[in-house]
Amino acid sequence: MKQMDNMAREIIFYNRKRLYLFFSLLLFFLIAAGGINMTTGSMNISLPDFFNIIFKHFTGTTEGFIVWKIRIPRALASILGGAYLAVAGLLLQVFFRNPIVGPFILGISSGATLMVSLVMLTALGLGMPGLNPFLITLAAFIGAGGAMLIIMSIASKVKSGVTLLIAGLMIGYLCHAVTSVIIAFAEAENVKGFTLWQLGSFSGFKGSELNIMIFAGGILLILAFGLSKPLNAFLLGEEYASSMGVNIKLFRILILLCSCGLAGLVTSFAGPVAFIGLAVPHITRLIFSTSDNRILIPGAVLLGGGITCFCDLIARSLFAPVELPISAITSFFGAPIVIILLLKRSNSL
C-alpha cells in the first residue's frame, strides 16, 4: 500500500517535471515567434532598437510608429487569434468526441462569415460609418452560434464522425452560397473590403478591436479553463459524465458560448482562419501525450498563438510586399494533418 502510494506520487512528480519543461519550450516558441514577427518586415528593426522602442515608449520616430501601431498589434492579434481558435477547436473536439472537427471544418467560421457579410454588405450595416467593431463581432458570434446549433442537432442524430464532418462541410457550402448571393447584390466598393476581410489577415488591427479581443476573449478563455474538469469527464461520454456529477445542460450551453464566442471573435476581426482550431489541439496532445484538458488548454493557447504568429510572419514575408491570406499558410500545414487523421481513423482525443 505504502509502496503503491509512493509509486503514484512518483508518476505524478515525473509528469510534473516533464510538464514544466514542455510549457517552458512552448512559451519560448511563442515569444520567439512574436519577437521575430515584431522585428522583421519591410523595415527590419534590430533587437537593441526594438527594446529601446518598447521600454522607452518611443512613438515619435518611424520605427517607433511601425512597432507600436503596426507590428505589436499585428503580432498580438495573431497570437490571440491563434490561441482562441486552438482552444475553440479543442472544446469542439471534446464536445463532439470527434478528433476531426474544428471551427472551420464544422462550418462555424462560414456561419460567422455569412452574418458578417450581412452586416458589411447589406442595409443592416448602413448608416454606421466606419462599421462598429462590436456589431461585426456580434454578427460573427450569432453566425457561429447558429451554425453550431445546426451541427449540434445533427450530431445528436448521427454518431459517425465522418458523417458529422460532411454535414459541417455542407453547412459551410450553404453559407458560402448565401454569402455569394449577398455579394452579387452588394455595392462594388463594399465588396472589396469584404473580400479582403474574407481572405483572412491579422493586419490593420486597431486599438479598440484589440481591446475587445483581449477582454472578451480573455474572459472566455478563463471560462474554458474553468471547464476543464467537466471536459475531462466528458471524454468518457455524456452518460458517464452525467453519472459523475456533470450538469450536462449547463455544460452544453457553456461549451457553446465559449467555442462560438472564441471562434466568432477571431473570425469577425481576422476573417475565417483555416485549420488552426483543428490541428493545434492534436499537436498539443502529441507533445504532452495526454488528453487531460487542464494541461491541453494552456498548451493549446501557447502553441496556437505561436504557430499562428509564425504563419502570419510567413504570410507577409514569403512574397513581400505581396501579402498572402493567412488561411493559405495555415491550410498548408493543417490540411495534411486532417488527411493523416482520416487515414489513421484513430479516435484518440
Next chain:
Amino acid sequence: MKNTCPVLDIQNLSVGYKKIPVLNSVNLSFQKGNFVSLLGPNGAGKTTLLKTMAGLLAPVSGTVMVNGKNIADYKRTELAGIIAVVLTEKVSPGIFSVFEFVAQGRYPHTDFFGRLQKKDLNVVNSALKMVNATDLADRQLSSLSDGERQKAYLARALAQEPEVIILDEPTMHLDLKHRMDVMSILRRMCQKKGIMIIASLHDVDIASKISDCVALVKNGAVTGWGSPEKMLSGNSVADLYDFDDADFNPALGSIEIRGNGQRGKVFVAAGMGTGAVLYRLLAKKGFRIATGVLHTNDLDCYVAGSLGAECVVQAPMEPVSEDLFNMAAALVRQADFIIDTGFLAGDLNQRNIELVKYALAQNKKVITMRRQSNGFFEGFNCEWLIKCFDETEVLEKMELLF
C-alpha cells in the same frame, strides 16, 4: 433487514424514451448491500430501467426514490456520491492511463480543478487493488483487452465511493475467465464494502448463484421479483426467454438444450451421474433418449428430465420394483441401441444390470462403457456387445452402425 429505508425505491414507475414507455408500472425496493440481477430477453427494457434508476433518464411517470428522496431533487454531484454506473458502450477517452481513468471516478469528491489529494490517490489505489488491476495502473486504457477494460471500468465506479453501482451487462464480450473474474469482483464489492450491485445479466446460471434478488423483465413489465431460489424455477426461465427447446434446471443451475429427437431411439442404463454427459451428447446429435431405472435424487434424473428424455424413475433409497423394471424393459424393446454407462451396481439398482442382460437376450445392439464387463455378461450372446471407453467413442460407434 434493519429498519433503514431502502437505498432505491421505485414506485409505479414507467420508463422509456421520448415519453413512449418501454416498461410500465414497475414497483421495486432495493435493500442496502444486496446483489440484484435483472434478467430478461434483449430489448425487454433492462437498459432503460437501469438508466432511469441511475438518473440518466427521466422517468415517463412514477418516481425513483434514493435514500428516501426523489432522484429528480438531487444535485448531480450529490447523486454521483451515491450511484455509480458501468455502461456497455466502449469508452475511448483518448490518451489516458488506467490510473488517470480510474481517478476520473473521484470527480464528485475533488476540487474545482479536479486535483487529487492524498486520500484520492489512496482510494484510487485500493479500487485498483480490489479489481486485481494494480499492475495495469500505468498502461494506456486504449491498450487494454476487453477483460482488463472491464476491470478498469469497475475500478472507476468503485473510486466514486458510491453506495450503489448500476451495471449494464458487465459480462458482455468477455471470455469465460474474465466473466467469472468480474462476477467474483462484484460479489466481493457487495460483501466486503456493502455496496449494492444492480446488474443486468444474460447468464441465468451465474445470476442464480450470485444474486440475492432477481427481477425478471419481459413484455413491458417486471414479471417476477424475489430471491433467485424462488423465482428461477424451470418454467419461469423458459417462459422468460421463450425457450422452445431448452430448459433451465434450477437444481443444477444450468441450461439444458433439448435435441430434435429425429434420429433413432436410444435406451441408456445409467445412474449416479454416469449418464449426464452422454444424455447431452445424444440430445445434441438428435437421438431420442429413454433411460431408467433412475432414482429421483440422481443427477442423471435431473439432466434427463431437463432434456425431455423418457424416464423411468424410482423413489430414492428403494430397490427397483418389478413394475418399473417391466416399464424399462418395454423401452428397451423399442430402442435401437442400448447403452450401458458402466454405473456402479449395488443393492438398489442391481436390476439395471439385468436390463442390459435383457437387451442382450433380445439381440439388441448393446454398447457398454464398463471397463471390466466380462463377469457381468457371461453366458449371454455377446455378438452385439460393443465396448467403448468414453462418450465420444460411443457416438462414433453408433454413427457407424446406423
